[in-house]
Amino acid sequence: MRRSVVTPPSAPSDMPITTRVALVATLLALSIVDSRAQAPFFDAGPDSAVDSTTDTDVPTDPLVIQLNEAARTGDGPLADAIAAFARIKLWSEADRWLTQAVAPMNDQAKLAMIADRIGPENLFRLASQEEISAEAKAAVAKLGKAARADAESKDKIVAAIDALDDPSVDRRLASARTLLGGGDVAVGALVEAAVSENPTAPREEILRALLKLSGSGEQALRQFAIYAQGAVRLNALKSVTKIDRSAAMSDLLTAIHALDTTEAEANYARVNVQPLTSDIPTASESREYLYSELQRLRRLASETENDFATVTIWTVNEDRKTISSQRARSIMLAYRDAVDAGARLRRIGSLRPQMADAILAADLSYRVMIDPDWGTSEQIAAMKSAYGDMVDAEGLSHAIAIASEKDDRPALVGLLRMIGSDLSSTQADFLLRADSPSLTPVVKATLNSDPRVRYEAAAAIARMDAPFSYAGKSLVMQRFGEMTRLEDEPLAVLVETRDEVVLRQESILSRMGYRTEVVGSVRELERVIARGGDLRLILSKTQLWDVPPVELIDRVRRMPLGKNVPILFYGDQAAGIDTDRWDAISEMMKRPKTPAAYADLLMSMDLVNRLPELTAVDRQMFRSLASDQLAARPK
Numbered sequence: 001m002r003r004s005v006v007t008p009p010s011a012p013s014d015m016p017i018t019t020r021v022a023l024v025a026t027l028l029a030l031s032i033v034d035s036r037a038q039a040p041f042f043d044a045g046p047d048s049a050v051d052s053t054t055d056t057d058v059p060t061d062p063l064v065i066q067l068n069e070a071a072r073t074g075d076g077p078l079a080d081a082i083a084a085f086a087r088i089k090l091w092s093e094a095d096r097w098l099t100q101a102v103a104p105m106n107d108q109a110k111l112a113m114i115a116d117r118i119g120p121e122n123l124f125r126l127a128s129q130e131e132i133s134a135e136a137k138a139a140v141a142k143l144g145k146a147a148r149a150d151a152e153s154k155d156k157i158v159a160a161i162d163a164l165d166d167p168s169v170d171r172r173l174a175s176a177r178t179l180l181g182g183g184d185v186a187v188g189a190l191v192e193a194a195v196s197e198n199p200t201a202p203r204e205e206i207l208r209a210l211l212k213l214s215g216s217g218e219q220a221l222r223q224f225a226i227y228a229q230g231a232v233r234l235n236a237l238k239s240v241t242k243i244d245r246s247a248a249m250s251d252l253l254t255a256i257h258a259l260d261t262t263e264a265e266a267n268y269a270r271v272n273v274q275p276l277t278s279d280i281p282t283a284s285e286s287r288e289y290l291y292s293e294l295q296r297l298r299r300l301a302s303e304t305e306n307d308f309a310t311v312t313i314w315t316v317n318e319d320r321k322t323i324s325s326q327r328a329r330s331i332m333l334a335y336r337d338a339v340d341a342g343a344r345l346r347r348i349g350s351l352r353p354q355m356a357d358a359i360l361a362a363d364l365s366y367r368v369m370i371d372p373d374w375g376t377s378e379q380i381a382a383m384k385s386a387y388g389d390m391v392d393a394e395g396l397s398h399a400i401a402i403a404s405e406k407d408d409r410p411a412l413v414g415l416l417r418m419i420g421s422d423l424s425s426t427q428a429d430f431l432l433r434a435d436s437p438s439l440t441p442v443v444k445a446t447l448n449s450d451p452r453v454r455y456e457a458a459a460a461i462a463r464m465d466a467p468f469s470y471a472g473k474s475l476v477m478q479r480f481g482e483m484t485r486l487e488d489e490p491l492a493v494l495v496e497t498r499d500e501v502v503l504r505q506e507s508i509l510s511r512m513g514y515r516t517e518v519v520g521s522v523r524e525l526e527r528v529i530a531r532g533g534d535l536r537l538i539l540s541k542t543q544l545w546d547v548p549p550v551e552l553i554d555r556v557r558r559m560p561l562g563k564n565v566p567i568l569f570y571g572d573q574a575a576g577i578d579t580d581r582w583d584a585i586s587e588m589m590k591r592p593k594t595p596a597a598y599a600d601l602l603m604s605m606d607l608v609n610r611l612p613e614l615t616a617v618d619r620q621m622f623r624s625l626a627s628d629q630l631a632a633r634p635k
Contacts, residue, residue: 030465057593060142063092071097071590075110078102079117080349086122091131098126102143111146118143151178152185160186161193164201164209164293179213184312184325187213191220191314192322195235207239219333220314220323225251226343227316234265242274248274250293250344253286258347287348291355294341298362301334302408305607326381328370335369335410347404356390357399361406363387364414372612375417383418391418393427396432401441404448410610412445413578419460432461432470443472446479449563451534452611455622462629477633486619489515491533495525495540495552505539505592512595521546526555529562534614538562539592542571550576566601 057409071081078101085094105111115123126132127140150156160178163171179186190210193199199206210217221243224236237255241248254262255269270280281289288479309330309577314323342359345351346467351359364383367374384391396415403411419431431442445457460477496502502518509516514536519525530533538556542549549569553576556562564584570591577588585604589597616624 079114102139112150115143115147152183297338306336361411365410368410478628492537
């Protein structure tokens with residue numbers, strides 16, 4: 001039996017072998033010359049590779065040749081080719097087309113189209129590959145920017161909103177895709193459409209799309225319900241009520257009793273409050289409800305961790321008809337919610353002093369949280385204009401007392417910075433003496449455990465430049481003395497007596513940026529704390545010769561300046577260290593061998609801190625101020 005063999009197709013048998021070889025070579029050469037003549041971006045052979053050993057052209061994969069040929073025919077095929085090169089990980093070809101074809105482009109519409117056809121996944125691959133050159137990555141960034149600008153085009157988004165109730169299913173689906181790609185710009189446009197007097201689509205459809213698109217849309221609507229005016233505010237009230245009537249209780253009560261409410265708002269709010277309560281609350285009852293809501297939100301803000309989680313925060317623009325967004329840490333939204341609660345309460349008016357204090361403190365806390373350097377003359381003037389009598393000497397004194405009681409340090413800093421040199425002698429007298437032999441809230445603030453707060457209090461007293469005596473003046477002088485001794489670095493205290501351990505721990509703390517003071521006993525530690533300064537950390541062994549560790553904690557925490565300083569122990573386990581008797585950190589750890597041992601502690605401190613630690617510039621500023629005050633003191 002004869003075995004069959006599959007052979008490749010042969011050339012016509014009547015053609016000599018030499019002729020066939022010559023013909024193939026001629027055709028190949030002609031095709032290469034023709035392709036080079038048509039290649040506007042050709043450099044060193046787009047369809048060939050160079051053999052580094054023989055320096056001769058080596059043909060590449062037919063697929064690569066086909067993709068390169070297609071890329072030359074137009075922007076769409078160019079995008080498809082780049083996407084294909086990214087998928088098959090042929091980075092050199094993708095890099096070449098990005099640098100030679102995409103980088104020179106400036107037509108935003110073309111760039112957006114190319115980005116859309118390449119696709120976000122492929123763009124991400126290209127941007128994150130080490131094999132892609134910096135120039136090509138810049139072209140990828142240009143494509144991404146154009147794609148975002150196209151997706152966030154206001155005209156495109158408005159047209160999509162108009163099509164929300166289009167009879168065509170395809171157009172409605174296209175509208176939904178456009179809105180989904182529009183991000184916060186689409187959310188803002190939907191919110192503005194929902195509160196407008198004449199929306200281009202049914203309000204129900206707009207709200208439905210808004211809720212599907214983003215969880216922050218309701219927050220944006222509430223901003224209009226609080227800060228807008230007239231029909232826009234009414235439409236915002238209707239929108240938040242339609243979404244969740246129970247959650248809109250605060251807005252409904254405000255609409256009924258606010259001094260600036262309209263008859264339409266009040267009537268709508270009464271109708272929608274009735275299903276939630278047996279009777280329509282009076283103005284006094286509504287005021288108390290809103291005050292309790294303000295206090296609840298302030299507590300929530302104080303308990304929110306200061307981590308890196310981010311959210312979208314919406315703000316009504318000056319025209320009261322449009323809204324803008326920005327990304328911020330979630331803790332900022334918690335503090336802004338308290339500001340909004342205070343704004344509702346202010347609209348009703350007739351506030352008790354405690355209510356006014358809480359509103360002012362909430363506002364200043366938020367301002368200092370978002371801008372730790374808040375307090376320019378323009379900013380303070382704007383606050384005084386907005387709050388009027390609430391920020392006179394009596395109002396500030398009461399607010400400082402409440403903020404100190406609640407340990408609201410951002411509010412304390414803001415309130416103390418409101419005290420300026422423009423105060424009259426009568427106002428300064430009230431803030432420093434108040435016809436009482438006791439320390440006033442401003443003077444008490446110089447004893448705060450947070451160095452920034454007590455130095456801001458001393459600075460406020462310095463600005464008043466009071467020529468008279470007052471209770472606690474010697475304490476203020478002591479604080480100025482403390483400020484003059486501030487070093488360029490923060491302070492850590494080490495309770496240790498073994499020289500080799502001291503040497504090692506001093507080295508570690510120095511690498512972390514601390515100036516270390518070594519003490520051998522708890523009594524010495526108390527003296528260092530009483531001196532003050534920018535004390536950030538106490539590190540102690542557990543084998544103390546004078547008192548047990550648990551008593552060290554109690555003694556430090558009972559000192560005004562040691563109340564919140566973290567205390568870390570190393571050595572043998574000791575009872576009572578991990579106590580919850582005090583709010584500040586006190587815990588055991590292994591004896592530190594590197595700065596990395598403090599990573600968990602520093603993270604824990606960051607989560608609860610509300611004010612930034614003093615910088616070298618801050619310490620220099622306070623040191624200079626105190627030196628001037630002591631130099632001007634009568635000898």
